[in-house]
Amino acid sequence: MSQPFRLNKEGLINRNKKISFTFNGKKLFGYEGDTIASALIANGIHLVGRSFKYHRPRGFFGAGVEEPNAKLQVEFNGHSEPNVNATEMELVEGLSATSQNCWPSVNFDVGAINNFLKMFFPAGFYYKTFMWPKSFWYKIYEPFIRKAAGLGVASIEKDKERYEHKFEYCDLLVTGSGPSGLASAYAAAKNGAKVILAEDKPRFGGTLLTDDVSIDNLSGKDWAEKIITELKSMPNVTVKNRSQVFGYYDHNMLVMFERVSDHLEKKSKFTPRQRLWYIRAKETILSTGSIERPIVFGNNDTPGIFLSAAAKEYMKVYGVLVGKKPLIFTNNDSAYETALEFKKNNVEPIILDTREEHSSELIDEAKSKGIDIRFSHGVIVANGYKKVKSAKIGKLNKDKNSFEKIETVDCDCICVSGFWTPSVHLASQSGNKLKYEEKIDAFIPDKKKQHETSVGAANGSFTLEESLKHGFENGSNLSAKITETKTEISIPNVNEKKYGAHDKFWCMPLPKNENPKRFVDFQNDVSVSDIEIALREGYRSIEHVKRYTTLGMATDQGRTSNLNGLQLVSNIENKIVPEVGHTTFRPPFTPITIGTIVGREVGMEYMPTRKTPMHEWHEKNNAVFVDAGAWKRPRYYKEGNETLFEASKREAKNVRENVGICDVTTLGKIDIKGPDAAEFLNRVYTNAWMKLPIGKARYGLMLREDGIVMDDGTTTRISENHYHMTTTTAQAANVLSHLEYYLQIVWPELNVNVVSTTEQWAGAAIAGPKSRDMLSKLYPDLDVSNEALPFMGYKEAEFFGVPSRIFRISFSGELAYEINVKSDHGMFMWEKMMEVGKEFGNQPYGTEALSTLRIEMGHVAGPELDGRTIPSDVSLNGLVSKKKDFIGKNSLGREAFNVESRQKIVGLIPIDRKSSIPEGSHIVQDQNAKLPNPKLGHVSSSCWSVENNNPFSLAIMKDGKNMIGKKFFAVSPLKNKSIEVEVISSHYVDPEGKRVRS
Amino acid sequence: MLYIKCPYCGLRAQKEFSYGGDATVKRPNINEEVSSEDWDNFVYMRKSPRGKHIELWQHIAGCRQWIKVQRDTATHEIFQTAKVTEEIR
Numbered sequence A: 001m002s003q004p005f006r007l008n009k010e011g012l013i014n015r016n017k018k019i020s021f022t023f024n025g026k027k028l029f030g031y032e033g034d035t036i037a038s039a040l041i042a043n044g045i046h047l048v049g050r051s052f053k054y055h056r057p058r059g060f061f062g063a064g065v066e067e068p069n070a071k072l073q074v075e076f077n078g079h080s081e082p083n084v085n086a087t088e089m090e091l092v093e094g095l096s097a098t099s100q101n102c103w104p105s106v107n108f109d110v111g112a113i114n115n116f117l118k119m120f121f122p123a124g125f126y127y128k129t130f131m132w133p134k135s136f137w138y139k140i141y142e143p144f145i146r147k148a149a150g151l152g153v154a155s156i157e158k159d160k161e162r163y164e165h166k167f168e169y170c171d172l173l174v175t176g177s178g179p180s181g182l183a184s185a186y187a188a189a190k191n192g193a194k195v196i197l198a199e200d201k202p203r204f205g206g207t208l209l210t211d212d213v214s215i216d217n218l219s220g221k222d223w224a225e226k227i228i229t230e231l232k233s234m235p236n237v238t239v240k241n242r243s244q245v246f247g248y249y250d251h252n253m254l255v256m257f258e259r260v261s262d263h264l265e266k267k268s269k270f271t272p273r274q275r276l277w278y279i280r281a282k283e284t285i286l287s288t289g290s291i292e293r294p295i296v297f298g299n300n301d302t303p304g305i306f307l308s309a310a311a312k313e314y315m316k317v318y319g320v321l322v323g324k325k326p327l328i329f330t331n332n333d334s335a336y337e338t339a340l341e342f343k344k345n346n347v348e349p350i351i352l353d354t355r356e357e358h359s360s361e362l363i364d365e366a367k368s369k370g371i372d373i374r375f376s377h378g379v380i381v382a383n384g385y386k387k388v389k390s391a392k393i394g395k396l397n398k399d400k401n402s403f404e405k406i407e408t409v410d411c412d413c414i415c416v417s418g419f420w421t422p423s424v425h426l427a428s429q430s431g432n433k434l435k436y437e438e439k440i441d442a443f444i445p446d447k448k449k450q451h452e453t454s455v456g457a458a459n460g461s462f463t464l465e466e467s468l469k470h471g472f473e474n475g476s477n478l479s480a481k482i483t484e485t486k487t488e489i490s491i492p493n494v495n496e497k498k499y500g501a502h503d504k505f506w507c508m509p510l511p512k513n514e515n516p517k518r519f520v521d522f523q524n525d526v527s528v529s530d531i532e533i534a535l536r537e538g539y540r541s542i543e544h545v546k547r548y549t550t551l552g553m554a555t556d557q558g559r560t561s562n563l564n565g566l567q568l569v570s571n572i573e574n575k576i577v578p579e580v581g582h583t584t585f586r587p588p589f590t591p592i593t594i595g596t597i598v599g600r601e602v603g604m605e606y607m608p609t610r611k612t613p614m615h616e617w618h619e620k621n622n623a624v625f626v627d628a629g630a631w632k633r634p635r636y637y638k639e640g641n642e643t644l645f646e647a648s649k650r651e652a653k654n655v656r657e658n659v660g661i662c663d664v665t666t667l668g669k670i671d672i673k674g675p676d677a678a679e680f681l682n683r684v685y686t687n688a689w690m691k692l693p694i695g696k697a698r699y700g701l702m703l704r705e706d707g708i709v710m711d712d713g714t715t716t717r718i719s720e721n722h723y724h725m726t727t728t729t730a731q732a733a734n735v736l737s738h739l740e741y742y743l744q745i746v747w748p749e750l751n752v753n754v755v756s757t758t759e760q761w762a763g764a765a766i767a768g769p770k771s772r773d774m775l776s777k778l779y780p781d782l783d784v785s786n787e788a789l790p791f792m793g794y795k796e797a798e799f800f801g802v803p804s805r806i807f808r809i810s811f812s813g814e815l816a817y818e819i820n821v822k823s824d825h826g827m828f829m830w831e832k833m834m835e836v837g838k839e840f841g842n843q844p845y846g847t848e849a850l851s852t853l854r855i856e857m858g859h860v861a862g863p864e865l866d867g868r869t870i871p872s873d874v875s876l877n878g879l880v881s882k883k884k885d886f887i888g889k890n891s892l893g894r895e896a897f898n899v900e901s902r903q904k905i906v907g908l909i910p911i912d913r914k915s916s917i918p919e920g921s922h923i924v925q926d927q928n929a930k931l932p933n934p935k936l937g938h939v940s941s942s943c944w945s946v947e948n949n950n951p952f953s954l955a956i957m958k959d960g961k962n963m964i965g966k967k968f969f970a971v972s973p974l975k976n977k978s979i980e981v982e983v984i985s986s987h988y989v990d991p992e993g994k995r996v997r998s
Numbered sequence B: 001m002l003y004i005k006c007p008y009c010g011l012r013a014q015k016e017f018s019y020g021g022d023a024t025v026k027r028p029n030i031n032e033e034v035s036s037e038d039w040d041n042f043v044y045m046r047k048s049p050r051g052k053h054i055e056l057w058q059h060i061a062g063c064r065q066w067i068k069v070q071r072d073t074a075t076h077e078i079f080q081t082a083k084v085t086e087e088i089r
């Protein structure tokens, strides 16, 4: 069990703890502190996946978020996750990783034929090829693309993990714990500011962990550790590792993704897997560092080709060699540090430097150590299919476009460095228009749009001295403005190597007659020739080129490809990069799990559940519930093997014949108080309200200003200046906001207060011919005769010792009452009613029976008051006062509202008196007419009339009542039904309304 | 995710508020004659400016007060908030 590429000493891993895992079924081990990537490389494994389009073999390229290739399907802690970045995921015991996008295996992938058929896959391939013929799309093209182009496989199992959301506020949020981030956080913390320091990686310190520097005579790593230890001890500081700030939103809201326990072997039951932080920061320091960019050359995607800094990180952090025969291909000094690190570990690198022979501190050091340096050189093409074996290298002529000499050298890895690109994603997301910095050939933040300040490499400063200075200064100044405290901090002494100037060289030319693939975007398989084709075909805007070629559109957001893509476009177009501009950066910076976005809002926690005080009784008595907004309402009470249809018919019939009770607690209730309450109601409702006596209820209709019916309900005058309004369950919240709007904004002179009392009262309706008999038993001391308590009457009385309100109102069209008691007494009231009602044949009824009862009476509800109907459409024009003004009145005169042919409410019965008419059916003259068949109206509500024992529906239909007696078809393509119907009055039962007044 | 300063409650997250449209629209007086044109303008016609806009929000999950917010519709910058009885200029 030896690891051929693991160094003996180097690295920050814990060599005392071995961790076993599998890769494509093979048993391997790594150490605590390894990523999947470092452990695989230590084991000599480089081929980890196949590319997106051409299924080319791919290996690791980076060592962190910049990784474009190594996305794996990973199973750990009992779940399977696709597209996991192998360079970020920490190794845990028992983890099992598999390659994606390959079949049958990563070593032999059938899809790789695409590589040989690459003339079929040029830029815009999908747009061009799969356009024709149209019928091929669903059957042939789409399944093929899905199979061939898929990345990982999402699990279909329920996610058992726990995810959390957290809301946090701070003075200063620092995103990244490299030198400038640490300095900023430290200075702000010393000023007493509330600081959050977020680091994406498990280890704090950023480049301090890998660069050969010293600060105040401490190594970079030790200095970082010292600062972090001090920050952790301060009560005003929160320090978070494994936490990626991925989004910068409005008003300085930043969102952070914390990987809480993915790296733990065992965790407690309530430890979340991941946590989403919503952080509202007064100021933000963006110390996100920079990412090395590659130089483009032939077959630059072959496994074994790395970014030079990544190769150094593998050595210094993980004690792993990416190869033992390295070629270092660079246009700048930073790669020399990688070469020196190889040399230190007794590996002999060859440096290919595109610059002409010159000297600098690092070059001199490399020379003095005897490293083979070849100036004016570069890699033309890498050889090897599943792993780099050798490279064709060339000595460039002065024009850097042709070769003086070409030769082939053996190598097992190529470490490439094309200089550094500041990570400006968060700055860009904040609204900062970036500017092009000629000196570094990259974009850096321009003027602030929000409270964000970029420091260090993220701002284009690539020296340690400058980064620390900017960090301390900005951290101190920004926090001092908030805390009004300024603690002097002396900036530490720094020892670092001086870099010479880099070469503005980004793409290796090709010798004549050679045409290997040169990739710009690895993750989306976008090559130099793809971009050339896009430009040749006329695409000019960089945003269009991006979409056409998919450059930079993969999950890595083009971290390693954006600038080279822009360079290529600007070269071909003969423009400079800032003229080409850059594409927009959008959150999330790195992919985050759907589970984290959802958080705890799953299952029962998806939304609050509202239960009435009688809920438990309903549950015990076999109620089948239906959702009404957040409320749970009994739909029907199941007896034996009853179906919904049978149960609701039984319940409705019992109301018509005996008496039933219904839980109506969910109706909206609004208390209205004040000397101007009557005037207010008079303006809100369409009918007259000034003369409603105390102790009386009235049915009211309210409109929106555009004349459309908003809601209906009864309002009762409890005392001189006190009214009790009811609304429909669905509109309760809207009506309250509506009333508040008029009282606060339009008529503030009215002395009226409104407050929701929905939760304060439990309500039960008692309906049916025997309801008065039952009521008299419930209130033995009260005169409940028709004279004493007439229709729309109101009384307050004790209900077995409990205060209660009795309203004589009816929704079912039967003689009916509604009793309200304080919520705490709801269950008591209900149980008493069940007990007392026995002798009258009382049964509870649910919403389904309730609907049946109101539909056959022609009472309108939500399906008719659907936001399109005015009062006369639903036969409620009798409630519209001609004498007074009210909300929406002026709109009722509009021409379209007054044409005779307008769609209005009617009733429908099937000719065969048997077939139920599906709700939503269209009413047409001729069921066989050619499409589009003229639609005369639609079926809004349907029921089985218990009174007449046949189906009955309400419909909103052209010409309304003029159609009565005529025959049509109700057509439901959804249900595949067509039913011949006759139009009748919408008042199918008791059209004169005698029962409610009896 | 805007951060809105309720004049009654202070800075609160956007999710506590609901949007209520243009705050400069004035409803024609009740019980007074109004021309069809004025009425239609009130009910239907709204400007959709890019830039500064004074709008109504209701603090529904807080004090339930309707408030005025002066916001840039392009950048979401909030310049000022006020009670509905106060002027924003």
Ligand SMILES: [Zn+2]
Residues within 6 Å of the ligand: B006, B007, B008, B009, B010, B059, B062, B063, B064, B065
């Ligand atoms: Zn408030």
